[in-house]
Amino acid sequence: xxxxxxxxxxINALGLGSLYGLIAIGYTMxxxxxxxxxFAHGDIFMLGAYFVFFATIQYKLxxxxxxxxxxxxxxxCGLLVDRIAYRPLRDAPRISALISxxxxxxxxxxxxxxxxSGMPRPVxxxxxxxxxxxxxxxxxxxxxxxxxxxxxVLVAALLWMVYRTKPGLAMRSISYDIETTRLMGxxxxxxxxxxxxxxxxxxxxxxxxxxxRYPRVEPLMGIMPGFKAFIAAVFGGIGSIPGAMLGGLSxxxxxxxxxxxFPNLSGFKDAFxxxxxxxxxxxxxxxxxxxxxxxxx
Amino acid sequence: MLEIKDxxxxxxxxxxxKDASMSIKRGEIVTLIGANxxxxxxxxxxxxxxxxxxxxxxxYTARDGERVxxxxxxxxxxxxxxxxxxxxxxxxxxxxxxxxxxxxxAYSRSDGDGISRDMEYGYALFPRLKERRNQKGGTLSGxxxxxxxVARALMSHPDLLMLDEPSxxxxxxxxxxxxxxxxxxxxxxxxxxxxxxxxxxxxxxxxKAYVLEVGNITLEGTGADLLENPKVKEAYLGG
Numbered sequence: 001x002x003x004x005x006x007x008x009x010x011i012n013a014l015g016l017g018s019l020y021g022l023i024a025i026g027y028t029m030x031x032x033x034x035x036x037x038x039f040a041h042g043d044i045f046m047l048g049a050y051f052v053f054f055a056t057i058q059y060k061l062x063x064x065x066x067x068x069x070x071x072x073x074x075x076x077c078g079l080l081v082d083r084i085a086y087r088p089l090r091d092a093p094r095i096s097a098l099i100s101x102x103x104x105x106x107x108x109x110x111x112x113x114x115x116x117s118g119m120p121r122p123v124x125x126x127x128x129x130x131x132x133x134x135x136x137x138x139x140x141x142x143x144x145x146x147x148x149x150x151x152x153v154l155v156a157a158l159l160w161m162v163y164r165t166k167p168g169l170a171m172r173s174i175s176y177d178i179e180t181t182r183l184m185g186x187x188x189x190x191x192x193x194x195x196x197x198x199x200x201x202x203x204x205x206x207x208x209x210x211x212x213r214y215p216r217v218e219p220l221m222g223i224m225p226g227f228k229a230f231i232a233a234v235f236g237g238i239g240s241i242p243g244a245m246l247g248g249l250s251x252x253x254x255x256x257x258x259x260x261x262f263p264n265l266s267g268f269k270d271a272f273x274x275x276x277x278x279x280x281x282x283x284x285x286x287x288x289x290x291x292x293x294x295x296x297x
Numbered sequence: 298m299l300e301i302k303d304x305x306x307x308x309x310x311x312x313x314x315k316d317a318s319m320s321i322k323r324g325e326i327v328t329l330i331g332a333n334x335x336x337x338x339x340x341x342x343x344x345x346x347x348x349x350x351x352x353x354x355x356x357y358t359a360r361d362g363e364r365v366x367x368x369x370x371x372x373x374x375x376x377x378x379x380x381x382x383x384x385x386x387x388x389x390x391x392x393x394x395x396x397x398x399x400x401x402x403a404y405s406r407s408d409g410d411g412i413s414r415d416m417e418y419g420y421a422l423f424p425r426l427k428e429r430r431n432q433k434g435g436t437l438s439g440x441x442x443x444x445x446x447v448a449r450a451l452m453s454h455p456d457l458l459m460l461d462e463p464s465x466x467x468x469x470x471x472x473x474x475x476x477x478x479x480x481x482x483x484x485x486x487x488x489x490x491x492x493x494x495x496x497x498x499x500x501x502x503x504x505k506a507y508v509l510e511v512g513n514i515t516l517e518g519t520g521a522d523l524l525e526n527p528k529v530k531e532a533y534l535g536g
Contacts, residue, residue: 170401172390183381
């Protein structure tokens with residue numbers, strides 16, 4: 001493999017990995033705060049992709065407006081999931097919320113098949129994003145660079161928010177001790193809603209970029225990226241935002257590079273993610289950057 | 298300031314507080330003493346809004362004279378009303394720095410100047426916290442964590458400060474240090490409700506005291522009276 005080809009794979013892996021990372025952040029933040037695996041998260045990702053598809057391709061709205069509609073729409077859906085499926089179960093045993101999460105996920109997937117139809121639909125990529133150019137001998141399209149760039153900017157903004165603002169302080173506090181955080185005057189339900197909103201918005205952005213990369217949308221497109229992003233969150237250390245990004249990038253690189261170097265293993269591409277999961281659970285169950293999270297009373 | 302009438306609290310199927318009535322006047326230190334499991338924490342936690350399904354009447358008179366019924370309201374509302382609880386076991390957020398813990402205590406406020414004034418006040422009460430302001434809460438000693446818990450509860454600038462077992466697990470020398478500070482906070486005009494197993498230390502500084510036994514208030518009086526009461530002496534002060 002020559003260097004140029006490797007660089008192409010590298011950029012490709014960076015893009016895929018940062019998309020996994022963006023989705024993983026939603027899992028890791030919700031888990032950090034509620035100890036809940038939000039199975040519906042991958043479906044919010046799918047809704048983001050569909051919303052942008054309908055806005056820009058079906059209704060011919062300008063891209064900027066379509067993006068805004070998709071992000072806001074998916075964020076509202078994420079908030080609705082929390083409000084309807086999780087908030088009433090806040091004091092229930094954790095297994096109830098988990099089952100509710102699985103139910104909500106199936107519900108969104110199936111209602112989407114009913115409404116959007118199960119047929120995959122092609123996404124027309126804006127030509128400006130696909131104009132190939134050459135960078136030091138590496139052939140690239142702007143989209144390939146845009147995906148990781150946008151992802152990193154969003155993660156940086158999120159880290160600033162979590163570590164430098166008051167709602168961020170409340171989020172970190174809730175993840176250690178909900179009751180004490182309430183005693184400090186924090187409206188916990190509001191902070192939890194904010195967490196779902198942020199996670200959903202990031203998933204929607206990832207969904208939009210995913211739809212542009214593999215130019216199509218279909219109702220079950222959120223399942224596999226959702227699983228893999230969840231693995232990325234566990235691999236990076238669940239509860240840790242930098243960990244989620246690191247886990248996503250690791251997964252992206254393992255997937256792309258394994259196929260690049262061992263083309264005859266390409267059929268096992270999806271298996272690598274799960275092998276990585278099993279390996280980390282055996283070697284370091286808290287993940288690369290995770291700390292042991294206390295069970296909450 | 299706070300009138301509690303026929304308070305009943307159930308805790309995991311146990312009738313933890315039975316028809317308890319108490320009254321707290323503005324500017325007082327009131328203490329609630331009793332053995333482990335007598336219902337002290339349940340009482341104070343229901344005032345703070347942490348217990349669901351408490352029955353009875355808890356009426357709070359805010360500084361502007363408005364009377365508010367407290368039961369059934371969430372903790373964040375209590376904090377806004379001027380009630381603050383430093384919980385049992387200190388519950389410092391171990392991964393946050395001392396300063397972040399204090400900032401969190403002021404979450405309900407947006408008056409930047411007032412917040413920094415109260416932070417300086419907390420540091421003046423407990424100079425050791427100032428030395429350790431950038432240290433994580435989890436690295437503090439038990440005594441320092443208790444100081445941080447009290448300072449943090451003051452950050453919402455409460456009228457009524459409730460302290461749940463501030464002496465728990467502290468060396469005797471620290472107990473008197475913490476109680477001296479409680480007295481100091483009270484002298485500056487804040488009302489204090491103190492729940493304690495350390496009856497001697499609590500009665501010494503209390504204007505008024507209630508004794509709670511298996512959910513019932515069995516005795517009340519001034520702190521000095523109860524210190525002399527033979528029953529109290531036998532049961533709580535070691536004869």
